[in-house]
Amino acid sequence: MVDTVTNQPAARASSAPRPPGARRASAARLRALIRRYRLAPYLLLLPSMAAIGLVLLWPVVQVGLYSFQNYGLAQTDGAAPTQWTGLSNFTATFADSEFWLSLRITVLFAVAAVTLTLLTGTLVGLLLHHLGRLMAAFVGTAALLAWATPPVSASVLFYWLFNPDGGLVDWSLARLPHWLVGSTNWAGFNWTTSGALPAYAVATVLVVWQGFPFIAVSVLAGLKTVPAELLEAARVDGAGAWQGFRKITYPLLKPIFLVLLLLSVIWDFNVFTQTYLLTGGLGNRDEFNLSLYLYDKAFTFPPSYGLGGALALILTIILLIITVGYVRASVRQGALT
Amino acid sequence: MTSLTALRGIPRPSARTRARTARKTKKFTLNGCGVLVALLTLFPIFWMVSTAFKPSQEIYSLTPHLLPAHPTLGNFSAVMSGQASGIGSVWLFFRNSLVVTVSTVVLASLVSLLASVAVARFRFRFRASYLIMLLIVQMIPGQALVIALFLDFNRIGLLQSLPGLVLVYSAQALPVSIWMLRNFVATVPRELEEAAAVDGAGALRIFWRILFPLVAPGLIATSIFSFITAYNEFIVALTFLGQAHSDYTLPIYVTYFFNRGGAQWGPIMAASTLYTIPVVAFFLLVQRRMTSGLVAGAVKG
Numbered sequence: 001m002v003d004t005v006t007n008q009p010a011a012r013a014s015s016a017p018r019p020p021g022a023r024r025a026s027a028a029r030l031r032a033l034i035r036r037y038r039l040a041p042y043l044l045l046l047p048s049m050a051a052i053g054l055v056l057l058w059p060v061v062q063v064g065l066y067s068f069q070n071y072g073l074a075q076t077d078g079a080a081p082t083q084w085t086g087l088s089n090f091t092a093t094f095a096d097s098e099f100w101l102s103l104r105i106t107v108l109f110a111v112a113a114v115t116l117t118l119l120t121g122t123l124v125g126l127l128l129h130h131l132g133r134l135m136a137a138f139v140g141t142a143a144l145l146a147w148a149t150p151p152v153s154a155s156v157l158f159y160w161l162f163n164p165d166g167g168l169v170d171w172s173l174a175r176l177p178h179w180l181v182g183s184t185n186w187a188g189f190n191w192t193t194s195g196a197l198p199a200y201a202v203a204t205v206l207v208v209w210q211g212f213p214f215i216a217v218s219v220l221a222g223l224k225t226v227p228a229e230l231l232e233a234a235r236v237d238g239a240g241a242w243q244g245f246r247k248i249t250y251p252l253l254k255p256i257f258l259v260l261l262l263l264s265v266i267w268d269f270n271v272f273t274q275t276y277l278l279t280g281g282l283g284n285r286d287e288f289n290l291s292l293y294l295y296d297k298a299f300t301f302p303p304s305y306g307l308g309g310a311l312a313l314i315l316t317i318i319l320l321i322i323t324v325g326y327v328r329a330s331v332r333q334g335a336l337t
Numbered sequence: 338m339t340s341l342t343a344l345r346g347i348p349r350p351s352a353r354t355r356a357r358t359a360r361k362t363k364k365f366t367l368n369g370c371g372v373l374v375a376l377l378t379l380f381p382i383f384w385m386v387s388t389a390f391k392p393s394q395e396i397y398s399l400t401p402h403l404l405p406a407h408p409t410l411g412n413f414s415a416v417m418s419g420q421a422s423g424i425g426s427v428w429l430f431f432r433n434s435l436v437v438t439v440s441t442v443v444l445a446s447l448v449s450l451l452a453s454v455a456v457a458r459f460r461f462r463f464r465a466s467y468l469i470m471l472l473i474v475q476m477i478p479g480q481a482l483v484i485a486l487f488l489d490f491n492r493i494g495l496l497q498s499l500p501g502l503v504l505v506y507s508a509q510a511l512p513v514s515i516w517m518l519r520n521f522v523a524t525v526p527r528e529l530e531e532a533a534a535v536d537g538a539g540a541l542r543i544f545w546r547i548l549f550p551l552v553a554p555g556l557i558a559t560s561i562f563s564f565i566t567a568y569n570e571f572i573v574a575l576t577f578l579g580q581a582h583s584d585y586t587l588p589i590y591v592t593y594f595f596n597r598g599g600a601q602w603g604p605i606m607a608a609s610t611l612y613t614i615p616v617v618a619f620f621l622l623v624q625r626r627m628t629s630g631l632v633a634g635a636v637k638g
Contacts (some may be wrong), residue, residue, distance in 0.1 A: 025417055031542070034580075038459075040455070040459065041455035041458075041459035041461045041463070042455075043462075044451045044452060044455035045451075045452050045455045045456075045467065047447075047452070048448050048449065048451070048452035048511050048515060049446045051343075051448060051504075051507060051508040051511060052471075052474055052508055052511055052512070053502060054471075054507035054508070055486070055505055055509070056474050056477055056482065056508055056509070057474065058485070058489075059481075059482045059485035059486050059489070060477060060482065062489070063481060063482075063484055063485045064484035066485070070535055076488065079354060082489075084524075099421060124374055127367065127370055127371060127374065130367055131368070131371050132364075132368075132369055133601065134357075135367075135368055135371045136371075137377075139371045139374055139375045140376055140383075141621070142374070142375035142376075142378040142379045143374075143375075143378055144620055144621070145378070145379065145617055146378050146381075146617050147620070148613075148617045148619075148620035148621075149382060149613055149616075150568065150569045150587075150588060150612060150613060151569055151571065151588075152571060152587075152588035152591050152592060152609075152612070153385070153609040153610075153612055153613045154381070154571070155589065156591060156592075156595050156605060156606075156609050157381055157382075157385045157606070157609060158381065158387065159386070159595070160384075160385075160605070160606065161381060161384060161604075162603055165397065165600065166396055166397045166398075166401070166602065167403055167612055169634075171401055174408070187493075190545055204407065209378070209381065213378075239368065270440075270478040270480060270529065272478075272479070272480055272571070273572065273588075274571050274573075275570040276571075276572075277595065278384065280613075281596055283503075286572060291478070291480045292361075293481060294480050295483075295572075296572075298483075298484045299487075299576065305484055305488065307483075308484045309484060312478075312480065312481035312482075313481075315478060315480065315481055316477060316478065316481045319471065319476055319477070319478060319527060320476070322476075323472070323473055323476040326472070326476070327469060327472045327473065331469075
């Protein structure tokens, strides 16, 4: 190796020009090394592992650590030392009635939204399967548009539809007979500030509207794999449409339904964008779901990253438990091959 | 045996006509349901666009009209001039979103292609663990990540910046992209690569000249996914960008606009419409572009 410039730092010496033969030889040696130890797959995985590790895995570890610390504004400024506080963040969380309210809202909303999304999606999927080509394309395109609308646009749009001043829904409800829509004075009814029930009713409609197309398309793809002869045979034997679905289609599509169910639960359990916008930023504390409660604890002044971390850990653990079900369902379907 | 209908003197419809009527009724009902579903689904979007074209006295009129009686471009021009939002023209935020999404798509495609080659072409230890890790990691909610990411990126000075967002979005797009791409890589026949190797092509050349064009349909599919991830992402951008108005991406711009209040539904709907158009157009465009016919052609040719 030749050092051409004497005052060059030692670290750069290795990159100094070498005779071309030596470089080629070391490249060949490197290649031989990769082949000998079968390093190629690991090298190919390196960039993805670095990105996933730094942006997705390490933060979870950090959040896990914060949840046992008194991490807040003073600690980020360096004004006060970070201290381990044991389980105090968790006990504080479990003692807070707002936490339990937000958990209840989250669970009830997930149950309602998942049920309605799956039901609507399956029905539309069946409908698409039985429609003529042109009509199916029309309905499919309409569903695609709802699916493609960005969540922020959709939330703002539904907020406007359900707005007390000039919103179309209140206007229509006020004009429908009372026996149909109840005796509430719908004109000027404020859906987003009248407590959790109306706000999450709007959120449910919104989430179902955006979520059913994915279910419908997946169910449709599954329906295409069901052999027509099976259903034909059942019909010859006198089975009706419902029996045909229950006894033949449903069992065959069960793995798809399982994955769709788990995915929907995961999505609807940690919905943030829609509820953040529909409930007016972080303005209505009695309308927080778990995600909003977490975000409020972590970022609303004075920030408490410890409390936020504890909640993030709780949310992640709940989701991981559901995810294990998802992974097992996927693996059983042969996703790893 | 004489049937009752025959006794009454009404001609009994033959089995054939009855079946035909039943089929017609069924078809009619199905199509009716189809039209209903399509209209209900389209209505919110229609209302957004319709509101965007209405002058404000029509928007707040006591009797709402489906279509604007006097359509106006005023809402759009207020959005484009930046006068309605007070933080800049919508084009500024379009530019930010474009920079972020394009960078994310390029970065995520490149990294996931490398990883999917590893997973689809090699059998190695930890392969199954890596795949399961991807499945699990994609489920970690943004709300859980954003706290630590906020503090980390604050420390390294990437908080109120577009590159910071690109980094996060690329990583978030990877698990699904790799998961999707590996199937496409697996369908590229090995014989093609082996033939090229016999002809003396190096690994890099095989990668660029053979594998890359053949998995292009797969790359389009994963690009759509990363495009949508980056274009729609909300919570990280909301947290990272804070008061850095000039770095706002479109969703954060619409949110800022929305939170400002002041009954600006016309301009807000105009901004939402503009924000929605690219992604909807993109969806419609690529709807039936996924074709793997390329591979079959390559082997035969």
